[in-house]
Amino acid sequence: MVTCLADMFFPEVGEAIVRLLRRLGVAVEFPRGQTCCGLPLFNSGYHADAAAIARRTVALFEGAESVVVPSGSCAWMVKHEYPTLLTDPAERSAAERLAGRTHELSQFLVQRLGRRRFRSAVGGRLTYHDSCHLLRGLHESQSPRGLLGNLRGSEFVELPGADECCGFGGSFSVRLPEVSTAILATKLANVEATGADCVVACDAGCLMQMRGGLARRGSRVRAVHLAEVLGDPE
Amino acid sequence: MSEPAPATPLRERAGRALADPFLQEALTIATTKFIGLRREAFGEFPEGEALRDRARAIKEATLQHLDQHLERLIDNVERRGGHVHYATSGEEAREVVLAIARRTRARMAVKSKSMATEEIHLNEALEAAGVTPVETDLGEYIIQLAHERPSHIIAPAIHKTKGQVAELFARELGRETQPDPEVLTRIARAELREKFLQADMGISGANFGVADTGTIVLVTNEGNGRMVTSLPRVHVAVMGVEKVIPSMTDLAVFLAILAKSATGQKLSVYTSLVNGPRRGGELEGPEEFHLVLLDNGRIGQVAGPLREALSCLRCGACLNVCPVYRQIGGHAYGYTYPGPIGILLTAMLNGAGAVKDLAHASSLCGACADACPVRIDIPRMLIELRREVGERRIAPWPERVAFGAFGRVLRRPVVYRLATRLGRVLQRPFVRRGSIRRLPLFLGDWTRTRDLPPIAARTFQERWAALEREGLS
Numbered sequence: 001m002v003t004c005l006a007d008m009f010f011p012e013v014g015e016a017i018v019r020l021l022r023r024l025g026v027a028v029e030f031p032r033g034q035t036c037c038g039l040p041l042f043n044s045g046y047h048a049d050a051a052a053i054a055r056r057t058v059a060l061f062e063g064a065e066s067v068v069v070p071s072g073s074c075a076w077m078v079k080h081e082y083p084t085l086l087t088d089p090a091e092r093s094a095a096e097r098l099a100g101r102t103h104e105l106s107q108f109l110v111q112r113l114g115r116r117r118f119r120s121a122v123g124g125r126l127t128y129h130d131s132c133h134l135l136r137g138l139h140e141s142q143s144p145r146g147l148l149g150n151l152r153g154s155e156f157v158e159l160p161g162a163d164e165c166c167g168f169g170g171s172f173s174v175r176l177p178e179v180s181t182a183i184l185a186t187k188l189a190n191v192e193a194t195g196a197d198c199v200v201a202c203d204a205g206c207l208m209q210m211r212g213g214l215a216r217r218g219s220r221v222r223a224v225h226l227a228e229v230l231g232d233p234e
Numbered sequence: 235m236s237e238p239a240p241a242t243p244l245r246e247r248a249g250r251a252l253a254d255p256f257l258q259e260a261l262t263i264a265t266t267k268f269i270g271l272r273r274e275a276f277g278e279f280p281e282g283e284a285l286r287d288r289a290r291a292i293k294e295a296t297l298q299h300l301d302q303h304l305e306r307l308i309d310n311v312e313r314r315g316g317h318v319h320y321a322t323s324g325e326e327a328r329e330v331v332l333a334i335a336r337r338t339r340a341r342m343a344v345k346s347k348s349m350a351t352e353e354i355h356l357n358e359a360l361e362a363a364g365v366t367p368v369e370t371d372l373g374e375y376i377i378q379l380a381h382e383r384p385s386h387i388i389a390p391a392i393h394k395t396k397g398q399v400a401e402l403f404a405r406e407l408g409r410e411t412q413p414d415p416e417v418l419t420r421i422a423r424a425e426l427r428e429k430f431l432q433a434d435m436g437i438s439g440a441n442f443g444v445a446d447t448g449t450i451v452l453v454t455n456e457g458n459g460r461m462v463t464s465l466p467r468v469h470v471a472v473m474g475v476e477k478v479i480p481s482m483t484d485l486a487v488f489l490a491i492l493a494k495s496a497t498g499q500k501l502s503v504y505t506s507l508v509n510g511p512r513r514g515g516e517l518e519g520p521e522e523f524h525l526v527l528l529d530n531g532r533i534g535q536v537a538g539p540l541r542e543a544l545s546c547l548r549c550g551a552c553l554n555v556c557p558v559y560r561q562i563g564g565h566a567y568g569y570t571y572p573g574p575i576g577i578l579l580t581a582m583l584n585g586a587g588a589v590k591d592l593a594h595a596s597s598l599c600g601a602c603a604d605a606c607p608v609r610i611d612i613p614r615m616l617i618e619l620r621r622e623v624g625e626r627r628i629a630p631w632p633e634r635v636a637f638g639a640f641g642r643v644l645r646r647p648v649v650y651r652l653a654t655r656l657g658r659v660l661q662r663p664f665v666r667r668g669s670i671r672r673l674p675l676f677l678g679d680w681t682r683t684r685d686l687p688p689i690a691a692r693t694f695q696e697r698w699a700a701l702e703r704e705g706l707s
Contacts (some may be wrong), residue, residue, distance in 0.1 A: 007654075022705055030702070038644065041637060041640065044620055045622070049641030053645060170598075177682065178245070179595075183558070211685070
């Protein structure tokens with residue numbers, strides 16, 4: 001599943017994931033007709049619309065053995081909200097089956113494939129930002145850190161306040177843009193204080209927010225997706 | 235309904251808060267300190283997690299039979315010689331307190347910190363009736379002097395720096411001093427001692443009401459709660475109906491997690507158990523004790539979408555960790571209860587319409603639910619409120635139209651791809667060196683402070699055919 005933000009704004013992340021999975025011996029398919037997981041609609045309270053999206057997404061991925069998602073928030077949507085949105089018993093059980101087969105990228109690599117060691121594709125010093133849905137929704141903080149900590153050719157440093165929100169929050173970022181940016185400023189100050197060359201995240205929303213803020217302040221730090229720093233497997 | 239809507243829009247209120255350097259300094263220092271203390275307290279307390287679950291289960295079980303627990307509380311308070319009043323609204327609660335004040339000819343009331351009395355705007359009503367209310371919690375005392383309202387559930391003056399408090403004391407009390415918290419506290423203490431001795435009435439809230447024994451429990455740090463409930467001849471406690479708990483055994487569970495969540499203390503300095511008026515042979519205590527049970531929208535939520543919020547202990551932990559609260563503070567929320575839980579309580583008290591904007595004052599990061607001692611799923615209920623304001627058409631129509639269109643686009647992949655292509659054409663005049671720095675209309679709200687990546691020359695979907703071939707070779 002490519003998700004809308006990665007499809008439109010970060011297609012290179014999707015490409016990196018496809019190539020990474022192939023190097024690990026995974027056959028990758030891409031069901032046509034994908035749009036968005038529906039999370040923005042769900043979070044803003046438009047649940048009938050979100051349910052319609054959920055219904056078609058469940059059908060699209062019916063045949064897949066595993067579904068790999070580049071964003072923790074979209075993975076959360078599929079795993080936790082789809083089954084509650086779809087009330088028809090047959091639809092719900094299909095949604096539950098999809099939920100069980102859906103994995104955020106770092107979780108797929110570490111927990112499903114058991115792969116933890118990679119060469120760094122970028123070098124330099126890296127730090128990691130916990131995206132909220134991955135951390136507090138899917139309770140995942142260790143898989144990405146394990147991958148980054150073992151990365152050959154890069155140094156990993158912890159980010160102070162790594163578990164604090166970057167201020168994106170979907171439509172929140174344009175409803176209260178000044179507050180969203182103030183939260184972002186705190187995050188970016190912490191990132192810059194680590195001396196890292198890249199801040200890594202597992203969510204396209206956080207990447208859009210952090211990348212936008214870093215570019216505006218003319219920072220040398222880059223915000224990148226986990227898939228972009230994982231090179232050849234070891 | 236019961237509280238007036240703020241005069242300015244949320245975004246403007248938030249903007250003012252962001253531009254206030256004193257507020258920013260005070261908030262950052264205080265919330266950072268609270269977060270660290272809370273983390274430390276639970277870090278040293280491995281049983282904490284299980285007790286949080288237990289506390290939530292007690293609250294849930296109590297809500298199941300709220301009427302029976304309240305009846306038992308009422309019986310036991312009356313058995314000990316207290317009087318119980320039931321108020322369905324803030325107005326009724328104010329009337330009850332004012333009637334007691336009139337009958338007992340009270341001229342001055344000392345108050346222990348209470349959000350329930352803030353919620354019903356009791357101080358203004360007392361003043362209008364010729365009774366002088368004196369707040370005796372240090373933070374409340376400060377904001378009363380400043381003619382302000384609390385900006386945090388447990389730290390009402392959290393928005394003020396010590397320098398501002400020193401200036402306030404100089405102006406209002408005529409006492410010039412250094413901005414030293416200890417000196418400032420001593421000044422307030424001396425001022426308040428007089429008031430305790432003069433007051434005819436003591437007004438408190440209640441952290442818990444124990445049904446089995448008819449005991450009202452106050453959790454405080456300054457000892458003022460004890461003076462308020464024992465020195466004046468009349469004591470009135472105003473308690474939200476959801477604060478009833480079955481037994482003293484249950485109380486022990488809550489006390490074990492409340493102070494840790496609020497201030498990081500193992501226990502607060504004072505835990506006062508108030509058992510009604512003075513009885514024969516006792517040396518202290520009020521002649522009269524009144525318990526005002528406050529509904530004000532609570533009962534309606536026992537079977538409503540905000541039910542979970544009735545488990546709230548008012549510890550303030552969700553405020554301290556909330557990235558939005560940490561930036562804008564409590565006043566910007568515009569109602570009595572600020573922060574993530576405050577949005578839910580505001581909806582409970584004033585209806586969903588009151589929070590049509592506030593429900594969106596959250597990035598849904600979930601830090602609040604994580605910090606909540608009774609694990610209230612605040613983000614879930616914020617989404618519920620958003621849904622309600624959308625479905626009841628309280629949300630602005632342009633927003634409803636936009637989301638409706640968005641939903642239709644996402645249901646049709648062909649339209650989605652067309653929209654992507656259209657966006658790529660429309661963005662052309664704005665792309666500079668691979669980044670968008672300025673956009674018109676509502677999109678400008680993003681680009682005013684951040685760059686936006688342009689829609690890629692070729693989306694992932696457009697690249698897939700090549701990627702697929704690459705896999706076959």
